[in-house]
Amino acid sequence: MQYKSEDIGQRIPLCIPEIRGNEWDYVKSCLDSGWVSSVGSSVDRFEQVVAEYVGREYAVATVNGTSALHISLLINGVGQGDEVLVPTLTFIATVNAISYTGAVPVFIDSEPDYWQMDPGKVEQFLKEECHLSGGLLKNKTTGRNVKAILPVDLLGHPCDMDSIVNLGSTFGLSVIEDAAESLGARYKSKKVGSQGDVACLSFNGNKIITTGGGGMILTDNEQFASQAKYLTTQAKDHPVEYIHNAIGFNYRLTNLQAAMGVAQMECLDEFVAKKRQIADVYETAFKKLDYLTTMPTQASMEPTYWLYTVLLPDGTSVADRTDIITRLGALGIETRPLWHMIHGLPPYQECQSFKIRHAVNLYERAISLPSSVGLTINDQQKCIDSFIQICTDVIG
Numbered sequence: 505m506q507y508k509s510e511d512i513g514q515r516i517p518l519c520i521p522e523i524r525g526n527e528w529d530y531v532k533s534c535l536d537s538g539w540v541s542s543v544g545s546s547v548d549r550f551e552q553v554v555a556e557y558v559g560r561e562y563a564v565a566t567v568n569g570t571s572a573l574h575i576s577l578l579i580n581g582v583g584q585g586d587e588v589l590v591p592t593l594t595f596i597a598t599v600n601a602i603s604y605t606g607a608v609p610v611f612i613d614s615e616p617d618y619w620q621m622d623p624g625k626v627e628q629f630l631k632e633e634c635h636l637s638g639g640l641l642k643n644k645t646t647g648r649n650v651k652a653i654l655p656v657d658l659l660g661h662p663c664d665m666d667s668i669v670n671l672g673s674t675f676g677l678s679v680i681e682d683a684a685e686s687l688g689a690r691y692k693s694k695k696v697g698s699q700g701d702v703a704c705l706s707f708n709g710n711k712i713i714t715t716g717g718g719g720m721i722l723t724d725n726e727q728f729a730s731q732a733k734y735l736t737t738q739a740k741d742h743p744v745e746y747i748h749n750a751i752g753f754n755y756r757l758t759n760l761q762a763a764m765g766v767a768q769m770e771c772l773d774e775f776v777a778k779k780r781q782i783a784d785v786y787e788t789a790f791k792k793l794d795y796l797t798t799m800p801t802q803a804s805m806e807p808t809y810w811l812y813t814v815l816l817p818d819g820t821s822v823a824d825r826t827d828i829i830t831r832l833g834a835l836g837i838e839t840r841p842l843w844h845m846i847h848g849l850p851p852y853q854e855c856q857s858f859k860i861r862h863a864v865n866l867y868e869r870a871i872s873l874p875s876s877v878g879l880t881i882n883d884q885q886k887c888i889d890s891f892i893q894i895c896t897d898v899i900g
């Protein structure tokens with residue numbers, strides 16, 4: 505079958521913001537008031553609304569999700585020469601944040617049934633590869649101290665936080681949850697981001713709600729919250745004098761952006777409902793095709809389907825997967841692969857990875873499909889038809 509560029513109507517993007525209206529009012533109020541920068545009532549309001557929604561005592565807004573992760577690691581005492589367990593299948597920001605502190609990642613595999621960090625392998629690593637020495641957990645291979653576990657809720661799906669939090673307390677490790685992709689999802693009727701020592705969110709343009717760019721640190725620990733606020737605002741120690749007893753960062757979200765965030769939060773439940781509806785339509789269409797594996801769920805986990813993702817047949821080559829993405833792109837349908845496993849990328853090739861098997865398989869087979877909240881049923885049908893047709897042509 506030939507696809508001609510003349511057939512292309514409107515481009516169908518992967519995942520774009522949904523801006524319904526109150527953003528204009530709230531941002532305008534900021535402009536009218538002159539409070540546009542890193543202090544203001546919208547920042548406070550946004551923090552309060554998100555903390556309440558997720559079910560956390562404290563929230564500290566940040567300039568983006570990456571900085572939220574960086575500060576979260578610092579306030580948990582992760583630093584030079586420490587190690588942090590992290591899934592190899594995640595966006596690079598998760599792992600880079602570890603490097604910013606001078607710590608080193610140890611890469612963990614994905615669970616094959618629901619694609620998230622495998623707590624079984626975390627446990628195996630901690631039991632078999634580490635030992636207690638002077639009250640600290642040491643990696644037997646590298647001799648470094650293991651300090652934290654950094655699980656990620658990928659693609660709007662919760663990871664198994666109960667197991668990970670248990671391992672954290674058994675082995676004396678901090679648990680920092682990267683919930684950047686999964687605001688609104690539930691795990692055993694708790695909101696994603698409500699467990700562990702700290703959780704981080706992102707409000708980048710392609711996330712379920714956006715402030716253009718932004719992030720949030722969530723915790724129930726008052727000390728952590730004040731430490732996070734301190735470090736994100738240049739670590740100023742005196743109300744008048746410019747005394748700084750630590751090296752801080754300029755990581756605060758602006759009031760303008762927070763105003764947009766407050767408006768977006770008002771729509772979050774609606775956005776989640778729409779994402780689930782989109783997932784249902786894809787699910788129904790693809791279930792009939794036995795060669796595709798659709799996005800899995802587990803009982804007691806309620807994903808948001810941030811990016812609806814399917815797996816091509818086992819054994820599909822990366823070249824064929826890329827070909828499908830390119831052909832869809834030529835039709836104006838934007839899709840994308842999952843992130844390259846990070847343990848295979850140049851900055852991280854020397855780091856330890858533990859029995860990675862399933863993450864590679866997921867990386868090779870996965871394609872994420874258009875999932876914008878504003879996706880119309882007609883456009884979605886076009887995505888489904890084109891995807892099935894192109895799959896038949898390429899791998900049929």
Ligand SMILES: *Cc1c(COP(=O)(O)O)cnc(C)c1O
Nearest residue numbers: 568569570595597598684706708
């Ligand atoms: C988006 C994202 C981040 C980073 O957020 P930014 O706001 O873009 O800095 C971190 N981790 C994951 C898993 C993400 O998807």
